[in-house]
Amino acid sequence: MLTFYTNPMSRGRIARWMLEELGQPYRTQVLEYYTTMKAPDYLALNPMGKVPAIVHDGKVVTEVAAICTYLAMTFPEAGLMAEDKAAFFRWMFFAAGPLEQAAVNASFGWHPSGPQEKRRAGYGDLADVLGALTGHLAAHDFVADGRFTAADVYVGSQIGWGMQNGGIPANAVLQAYWARIRDRPARQSAEALDNALIRENQP
Known part of the structure; x- marks a missing residue:
């Protein structure tokens, strides 16, 4: 259990x-x-x-x-683990590190200014991060294996939430990627369960 x-x-x-x-x-x-x-x-x-x-x-x-x-x-x-472990781990950790860090920093209003701050931040800036991710997803429908895996749960959630809440500027590639995965039955079920919990705990 x-x-x-x-x-x-x-x-x-x-x-x-x-x-x-x-x-x-x-x-x-x-x-x-x-x-x-x-x-x-x-x-x-x-x-x-x-x-x-x-x-x-x-x-x-x-x-x-x-x-x-x-x-x-x-x-x-x-069937949620990719055979292409290199792509799976690369983009999973990319989303856990550079993507989340850049998006959160931007949501707080902090943006690295100039080459030195971009280097110290470790991820450049949000535009650099989104450029790398967009480039990958422009060439691949999914993060790895050409099919849905756990990497899409994590990477996709970051993208979907970020575009919806303003932390990630939308572009055609990211919007198309999110559209491919957002209506999965498991995601709809998860949303329903969590939204029900929110309603139950409202005063």
């Missing part, structure tokens, strides 16, 4: 999509910011005091990219 620690207003929505793609039973434990996420029993699992996290067979996995990768490798029958 899998236990899934989350909050419907968090990156746990990405992990939920991955879990729904698996088709495996799992138990959801909803945690609240500043209270149950910081409680001693949860901090013993994740000292960062944030979600999501999963526990599977006594093993704790945190960080969404790690969760998606672990689940894809642990449940190969779901």
Whole structure:
């Protein structure tokens, strides 16, 4: 049995999509910011005091990219691990590092100015990051293998959320990629479950 620690207003929505793609039973434990996420029993699992996290067979996995990768490798029958491991890991970690860092920094209003700051940031700037990702997706319908994998859950979620909320400027390539994956039944199921949790907890 899998236990899934989350909050419907968090990156746990990405992990939920991955879990729904698996088709495996799992138990959801909803945690609240500043209270149950910081409680001693949860901090013993994740000292960062944030979600999501999963526990599977006594093993704790945190960080969404790690969760998606672990689940894809642990449940190969779901077909979510790519044969092209180079592309899978390259773009999974690209999204977990440069893409998320650049998008979050931009959402806070910080943009590297000039070559020296771009070098120190490690990712250049948001335009550099999106240029690299757009180039890959212009030549490939999916992140790896020419088909949907766990990398698309993670990379696609970053793109979809970013375009919807303003952190990632939309372009035709990214919009077309998101359109290819956003209506998957597992994503729709995950959205419905998390949206129901939000409604249940509204005052």
